[in-house]
Amino acid sequence: xxxxxxxxxxxxxxxxxxxxxxxxxxxxxxxxxxxxxxxxxxxxxxxxxxxxxxxxxxxxxxxxxxxxxxxxxxxxxxxxxxxxxxxxxxxxxxxxxxxxxxxxxxxxxxxxx
Amino acid sequence: xxxxxxxxxxxxxxxxxxxxxxxxxxxxxxxxxxxxxxxxxxxxxxxxxxxxxxxxxxxxxxxxxxxxxxxxxxxxxxxxxxxxxxxxxxxxxxxxxxxxxxxxxxxxxxxxx
Numbered sequence: 001x002x003x004x005x006x007x008x009x010x011x012x013x014x015x016x017x018x019x020x021x022x023x024x025x026x027x028x029x030x031x032x033x034x035x036x037x038x039x040x041x042x043x044x045x046x047x048x049x050x051x052x053x054x055x056x057x058x059x060x061x062x063x064x065x066x067x068x069x070x071x072x073x074x075x076x077x078x079x080x081x082x083x084x085x086x087x088x089x090x091x092x093x094x095x096x097x098x099x100x101x102x103x104x105x106x107x108x109x110x111x112x113x
Numbered sequence: 114x115x116x117x118x119x120x121x122x123x124x125x126x127x128x129x130x131x132x133x134x135x136x137x138x139x140x141x142x143x144x145x146x147x148x149x150x151x152x153x154x155x156x157x158x159x160x161x162x163x164x165x166x167x168x169x170x171x172x173x174x175x176x177x178x179x180x181x182x183x184x185x186x187x188x189x190x191x192x193x194x195x196x197x198x199x200x201x202x203x204x205x206x207x208x209x210x211x212x213x214x215x216x217x218x219x220x221x222x223x224x225x226x
Contacts, residue, residue, distance in 0.1 A: 009153065033214075042117070042203050042217025043156075088155065090215075100171070101215065103148075103155040 003027075004091055004104035012110040013079055021074045021107045023089035030092050032065055032072045033101065037086040079111045115139050119204050119218035126194040126225045134189040134221050136204030144207045145187040146171075146215070147179065149200040156203065162187055194225045 004025045013019055023032070031050040035043035047056050049065035049072065056063045060083075062075040076083055086108050090101040117138045126132055138145065143164045148156040158171030162181040176198060178190040187206075191198060201222050205215040 004155075035215075041219055042205070043215070044217070045214045048214070090156075100158060100161065103157075105153055105155040 004089055004102055006087075006089060006104035006107050008107060009105065010108050010110075012112065015080055015111055015113050016078050019076050019079060019109070021076075021087055021109070022071070023073070023104050024071045025091060026070065027091070027093075028069050029102075030069070032069070032092070033090045034063055034072070034074055035088040035090060037088060037106075038084075043086075043088055076109075079109075081111045081113050084109060084111050117204055117206055117216050117218035119202075119221050121221060122219065123222050124224070126191075126223065128194060128196065128225060130194050131190070131192050132194070132223075134191070134202055134204070134223075136187045136189065136218060137185050138187075138204075138206040138216070139185065140206060140216065141184060142206035142208055142216070143184070144213075145181065146205045146207075147177070147187070147189045148203045148205065149173065150203060150220070151200050159189065159202075191223075196225050199223060199225045 007022045033048045034046045037043040047063045052067045052069045054065045060077045064073050086106045088106045089104040120135045146161045147159040150156050157173045159177050160171055160179040162168045165181050165184050168179050168181050181187050201220045203220050204218045207213045207215050
């Protein structure tokens with residue numbers, strides 16, 4: 001089983017601060033996705049990275065895929081209360097018949113006003 | 114479009130009872146999935162389907178069954194409910210192309226007492 005470890009598990013910061021969330025594995029993934037989940041809802045896709053070393057930006061969020069495609073990071077600049085949620089990384093492994101995603105355990109982010 | 118719809122949202126079962134979690138999607142996606150989410154454990158794949166009439170086991174299939182008679186519907190059956198099946202269950206769907214986005218339902222919270 002490919003294991004994705006996320007750190008930190010919990011993060012509570014003040015509005016305006018910067019933060020970085022990490023997603024690490026000993027396995028190589030063909031692509032990696034980041035989702036955000038709010039209470040009582042299902043996860044929603046933020047970004048997909050597919051190339052080693054790739055960097056994608058989504059407003060104040062910056063996502064990076066490691067050169068070896070084993071790890072990824074999410075950096076948030078000037079966090080806002082609306083960024084509060086559970087952030088999940090998910091790595092894709094290829095099978096003959098279907099896609100499957102392996103999810104990390106998540107980082108619960110709370111941004112205090 | 115409604116996207117992915119799950120019912121019920123909440124359910125309490127007694128040990129040994131059976132029930133079916135319903136999932137339907139109106140996006141004409143071929144791929145459908147059932148995940149369970151436990152605190153601090155991320156999402157674990159229970160079963161998935163690549164199209165009508167085709168299903169396969171995921172990471173944690175024991176105690177569950179699925180069927181896929183139509184493209185739209187992918188019900189999850191729990192037989193002989195056990196306390197270990199207390200969890201939040203998410204249905205998701207995606208396009209065939211990879212890497213693709215998973216579209217999740219809002220989840221079904223199940224408690225087995």
